[in-house]
Amino acid sequence: MSKMRTTVILRKASLKRKKNVRSSSQSKKLCQEQIKEELPRILTGKEAAYHSFKDLTEIHSIRANLLSWYDKSKRELPWRRMRWPTLQDLAKATVEEVNEMWSGLGYYSRGRRLHEGAQKVMSEFKGEMPKTAEELQKLLPGVGRYTASAIASITFGQVTGIVDGNAVRVLCRVRAIGADSTSPTVFEALWMLANSLVDPFRPGDFNQAIMELGATVCTPKAPLCSECPVQAHCRAYQQVGFELSLKEIMELTMQSRMYTNCQLL
Secondary structure: OOHHHHHHHHHHHHHHHHHHHHHHHHHHHHHHHHHHHHHHHHHOOOOHHHHOOOOHHHHHHHHHHHHHHHHHHOOOOHHHOOOOOOHHHHHHOOHHHHHHHHOOOOOHHHHHHHHHHHHHHHHHOOOOOOOOHHHHHHHOOOOOHHHHHHHHHHHHOOOOOOOOHHHHHHHHHHOOOOOOOOOHHHHHHHHHHHHHHOOOOOHHHHHHHHHHHHHHOOOOOOOOHHHOOOHHHOHHHHHHHHHHHHHHHHHHHHHHHHHHHHHHO
16 A cells, blocks of 8 residues: 555545544533523423422422421431541541541442542642532542532532432422423433522522422331421422322222112112
8 A cells, every 4th residue: 555545545534533523522511501591491491380390489488398398307327426537637637537437328438439539639729629510520530510519519509409319309390390300401401490489598508408308208218208398399299199089989889879779779
């Protein structure tokens, strides 16, 4: 193969790779733009009020009830105890000590990443922790949108909601959202709901409260609805109650018809 022909082939391959990279980047951008276009239609459509938080009185009631419940019922969890009160203390701890503290919580990689993050802040940022969800997600390895928002709200009081598995379940049930929560459009809509609901004065406690509710009361199976502090605002609970009432009415109607038919015989 001639040197010129080899050069031409390599040049074509290089152009093809660049084209694929641009195409992938453009596809991602188009997907994000599509989500932004679809969200207003989802959240401001005919049934928007039913599936979102529009009533300020209801929002204040949910915040107050959930925080009051959390203050009385929150669990004693490791990160709520001051084992390592400062970043310096955590950075000096060994991985073994962190894993021991994390024992029983699952997702053990999170404990390791927490330790690595503390060491990075000490070594690269002179002990100065990024203070916003945006900075945390950008500057610390392994920190995603949920973790960044949790840290920013709990530690620094940033008014931002959180969406994890427990929060997804609570939000979907309270607003009767039956759509696939893993789809990009629905997931983004849930973030918008979380941000509209979070308490501006106690964002960290509120976010922990909604996660705590999903973990202990609004569970995947056999939820404890009678113990739920936001039961009065739960669309899913209202739907179930309506369906049960309708079923009872139908059963009573059938019994009445059977009794009437027996009387006529």
